[in-house]
Amino acid sequence: MLHVNRRSFLALGAGLALTGTGGAFASVPSRPPLRAHEPFTFLFITDTHLQPELNANSGCHMAFAKAQSVPADFAIQGGDHVFDALGVNAGRATMLMDLYKRTADDLTLPVHHTIGNHDCFGVYTQSGARPTDPLYGKKYFEDSFGRLYYAFDHKGVHVVVLDSIGITADRAYEGRIDAVQLAWLAKDLAAQPEGTPIIVVTHIPLVTAVEDYAAPPARPAAHHGLSVVNAYEVLPLFDRYNVIGVFQGHTHILERIDWHGVPYITGGAVSGNWWHGTRYGTPEGFMVVDVANGTVKTRYETYGFQTISPQNT
Secondary structure (H helix, E strand, O other), rough: OOOHHHHHHHHHOOOOOOOOOOOOOOOOOOOOOOOOOOOOOEEEEEEOOOOOOOHHHHHHHHHHHHHHHOOOEEEOOOOOEEEEOOOOOOHHHHHHHHHHHHHHOOOOOOOEEEOOHHHEEEEHHHHHOOOOEOOOOOOOHHHHHOOOOEEEEEOOEEEEEEEOEEEEOOOEEEEEOOHHHHHHHHHHOOOOOOOOOOEEEEEOOOOHHHHOOOOOOOOOOOOOOOOOOHHHHHHHOOOOOOEEEEEEOOOOOOOOOOOEEEEEEOOOOOOOOOOOOOOOOOOEEEEEEEOOOEEEEEEEEEEOOOOOOOOOO
16 A cells, blocks of 8 residues: 655645545536636735834835836735734734834735734733733724725636634634634625636635644644634635635745645745745745636745845745
8 A cells, every 4th residue: 555645645646636436535626617807917915024123114115115016906915914913012013003004005006904813912911911902802903904804806806805813712823714704705605606716815824734844843832823723614615616716824935735626825925934034945025916817827026135134944
């Protein structure tokens, strides 16, 4: 019997369409014919982690200036706008968000925002915040950017932006699409005309192999934070529809895994290795996405940032 570990399987088989009538492998779903749409380009700009330290403010200015030079219809911010609201007091959190908003004025495109884990205020007990604080948790993001999950249409393509942050009872976070949102997602997808091309955005990845790229931590994490713990409840929904791309942040790497004909694309990070250089070889940058003929094509744009505190991985 051939034994293949998870890393080898992903490397060898992630891009293959697995077919069959039984056994261990399920056939790729049969989807309706794709509805025609107009071509367009958008920017996927994720994990800015804006802070006054490490020249991060200057780095974001550079990234947004480079983004302005790319012809695109809009940008999607993939989450983790600031670093960090989870474990700081209200004064620091407010300063970070104000700094982000001033810096983001450089980005003159329309921007659709995704909540990231670091965009939740006061969750960690060391913040000194209480759950009764008016900005606590996701309210910090909502007050600045609006809805936690939503959808919009552009040139015949339906775009769904998810909230992948689950705040736990012990004041931590995990990757999770909760039951209420899952029901909303199923209803939203079902409401689209048959064959509509769909793009999905999530901060914490639904599909990733990031845990295979380094040795496991000596002490396992208390919560599943690198990917969405209940992705198995989400992915079957995509089997029924023409999902042409899922864009993900959080891990600060460039990665593409194809599953059931859907590309799961992790888009690097404006901050690279949290402003310390490269993260598993991925430098500071953002993604340009061309959407045409029911497919997404991506390229990664760097912008010349030089860290003052190199810790490349």
